[in-house]
Amino acid sequence: MANAAIANGEPTRPNYGSISRDRTWALRWSYFFLVLFAIFFLMPPVYMLITSLKTSAEISAATNPWWISNPTLQNYIDLLSQNQFLVFFRNSAIVSICVVILTMLISVIAAFALARMKFWGSATLATGVFLTYLIPETLLFIPLFKMFAWVNEVFDVQLMNHWWTMIILYPTLTVPFATWIMIGYFASIPKELDEAALIDGATWMQTLTKIFIPVALPGIIAATIFTFTVAWAQFLYPLAFTTSTSELVLPVGIITTLIKGDVFNWGQIMTGALLGAAPPLIIYAFLMDYYIAGLTAGATKG
């Protein structure tokens, strides 16, 4: 809905003398301020890129920080040939992909049941899903810390300090949101469609896979992108639950290993930060419209 509204744009208007003159000025001012805001919004990522292309000597020399006199790819070469950095990248990639698959399986099926198959308590559960989405991870990490210790005592399974623990933890952040979006998308599909399928003898699972998933595909793509972005960016859980360098995911790895005491190797830190920001940015660049549709759907559909 919101997407369609954005894509349509304004209808063309006839000229009405003074109103049109006002609009020309409004347009100029709009562009002027948009450029200012764009500078503000894009300054940090651009500065990341500038710094990542500099040598350490140039960074520590008191020259113009916004200008590169000797562009070099040395930081990228150094970082990508470090085994440690590649381990962070691999951990992050595996965790994010597994979380995306797990989240979409759980949430699409559950959202279908909640939106269409109404069972005792399903309305309460839908509200519960929404409330869970509002519970922040800053509230949960301490009890989870204690629960992991308990699991280790009772079942002899060490959940602490393993990157794969994140595959269990991240769905708590992604599933409620993905389910919430999917309930909204599924609820907007006309009832006649699944009734026709059921009359034709389709099972519930067939109705889901043959009708609902193809029709709600934009919603599924939006939810997938979000899940990936959240899983890739998560910082608190890996910081609290992993410590060995071989078990860290990318954001935590960059912050804990590249910042050593007072010696800040800013060229490498910015290179790492930029590489860490790259996967979500690339996905966003290609699937921007789905991303924005999902963003507005998450808070407005219900």
Add this chain to the structure above:
Amino acid sequence: MADIAARNPAGHPTQQRSGLHKLMQRKSTIAFLMALPLILLITILVAYPAGYAVYLATLNKGMTRFVGFGNFEFLFGRDTFWLVVYQSCLFAITAVIFKAIIGFVVAHFVHNIPAKGQRKWRGMLLVPWVIPPAMSTLAWLWLFDPSYSALNWLLAIMGFEGIPWTGEAGWARFSVILVNVWIGSPFFMIMYLAALKSVPEQLYEAASIDGATWWQRIWYVTLPMMRNIIAITALFSLIVTFANFDIVRVLTAGGPLNSTHIFGTWAFRVGIEGGDIPLGAAVSLFMVPILAVAATFILRDITKRGSEV
């Protein structure tokens, strides 16, 4: 959650004919099974820990003895705690207000320009929201660097003195809010832009013909039409900002002298790094009241709209 399972077969209305009833029963069983992974996940990893936090907060440091409100009493007696309360509220409220204002203003500018250019601008302005916050905060940390600050370099060119961005309590508070506003306002911009698109153009034309100034158009047409979406976006953002962790942790780690600690980062410092899990749990529980209030308002709004449709 568990009683859903127990009462599921019996809890259904039994007025229907027996064949249909059986079908209904089967359908609800399948539906319940389909939602089961979700229910388990929410129960074990969200609902249980949330309740467990309350229990943990009543134990002593070694988690061997029940101390009731001992941890809370201890917190109330500490100056740092009140500093954290003050900073959390200041941080969340100021940041949400500025995010809302900047988001509203930028959404207006994007809405003003011709439709074919809007997609490009929107895409560019949403970039801060897409970058993982921990990574973009690193860039800000480098921009704020005490000796090589690129922002201070720009200020020096314009003839101003350098600012101790993260070195002095007042400026550090300003810096964490600035970074939060930078990350969060694109979200507001997108939400408000979607809302602006849904305001009928005729209302503005009618207002213009009646001689309304641009300010009157915003105050009497745009704001009333967008009231709902403004409220819900602000409440969402209030929850997320209040429970923030990444930005403060990376930018200042609570310093200088605990002046930028908020509940999330202080709970981490006390509970995980300080090893006092019950006290950390007690600190994080102070987020609950404000979250509950915001959540109630959001839920009320959603059920209200649900009944209108």
